[in-house]
Amino acid sequence: MTPSQKNALIVGASRGLGLGLVEIFLTRGWRVTATQRTPSPDLARLKADALRIETADIDDDASVAALHDRLASERFDLIFVVAGVATQAHDPLHAVPRDVAAQVYLTNAVSPIRFAETFLDRLAPGGSLALMSSILGSVSLNEAGGWETYRASKAALNTLARSFEIRHRADSVSVLVLHPGWVRTEMGGEGADIDVATSVTGLADVITARLGEPGAQYLDYRGKTLPW
Numbered sequence: 001m002t003p004s005q006k007n008a009l010i011v012g013a014s015r016g017l018g019l020g021l022v023e024i025f026l027t028r029g030w031r032v033t034a035t036q037r038t039p040s041p042d043l044a045r046l047k048a049d050a051l052r053i054e055t056a057d058i059d060d061d062a063s064v065a066a067l068h069d070r071l072a073s074e075r076f077d078l079i080f081v082v083a084g085v086a087t088q089a090h091d092p093l094h095a096v097p098r099d100v101a102a103q104v105y106l107t108n109a110v111s112p113i114r115f116a117e118t119f120l121d122r123l124a125p126g127g128s129l130a131l132m133s134s135i136l137g138s139v140s141l142n143e144a145g146g147w148e149t150y151r152a153s154k155a156a157l158n159t160l161a162r163s164f165e166i167r168h169r170a171d172s173v174s175v176l177v178l179h180p181g182w183v184r185t186e187m188g189g190e191g192a193d194i195d196v197a198t199s200v201t202g203l204a205d206v207i208t209a210r211l212g213e214p215g216a217q218y219l220d221y222r223g224k225t226l227p228w
């Protein structure tokens with residue numbers, strides 16, 4: 001690693017946006033540690049010297065603690081928790097079993113913040129913690145309804161991200177809460193607005209421009225500030 005080379009940890013990189021983020025940061029000369037839950041053929045295919053592949057499930061505290069130990073010698077300019085689920089997103093809240101709704105909340109809101117708390121000591125000075133939210137997490141922009149369980153989980157993530165930043169304000173922590181656009185992935189579906197390359201190019205530009213900026217910013221992939 002050269003002294004000026006930036007170092008990223010991308011969590012939830014087996015496919016979709018996480019995989020695309022790994023590719024764009026490698027292309028831009030960063031070192032990248034990418035995590036998968038189970039072996040990802042798409043990630044394995046990247047085969048770059050600057051890529052390290054690790055395994056972790058953000059819902060499993062022991063798995064996250066083991067990853068934290070394995071990465072003890074690393075300091076990251078960017079720690080980006082991308083992982084998320086949209087289980088039964090099209091069903092109204094009352095039609096979603098309680099345990100399913102609770103799991104969406106745990107994976108999308110609780111686990112990313114717990115991951116951030118565990119890994120804060122691995123963030124390099126001048127670095128940023130990024131969390132993959134969604135415009136659906138904006139309470140004030142919710143004028144169309146729908147995606148109720150998912151929407152609530154991302155609103156919870158946004159609230160918890162702000163509380164995390166306040167809790168660590170004395171350390172000037174930088175928290176980027178990001179909306180990737182509506183993207184053609186397994187989650188976004190084939191009818192989504194933009195492809196993965198467009199989204200991750202924009203996200204990488206936004207992250208690079210805002211890296212290390214103290215406070216919690218809620219931004220889309222074009223750099224536009226979103227209302228909470």
Ligand SMILES: NC(=O)c1ccc[n+]([C@@H]2O[C@H](COP(=O)([O-])OP(=O)(O)OC[C@H]3O[C@@H](n4cnc5c(N)ncnc54)[C@H](OP(=O)(O)O)[C@@H]3O)[C@@H](O)[C@H]2O)c1
Nearest residue numbers: 012014016017037057058083084134182183185186187188
């Ligand atoms: N696509 C969109 O239009 C859109 C819009 C707004 C926000 N987002 C957000 O962007 C993020 C990525 O979405 P995507 O579209 O790329 O979805 P995706 O193709 O469904 O990928 C989801 C990723 O999250 C990983 N993951 C899920 N649960 C995990 C866990 N417990 N531990 C570790 N990894 C886990 C998956 O790993 P496995 O392969 O092991 O399942 C996969 O890598 C999500 O947070 C999503 O909410 C997406």
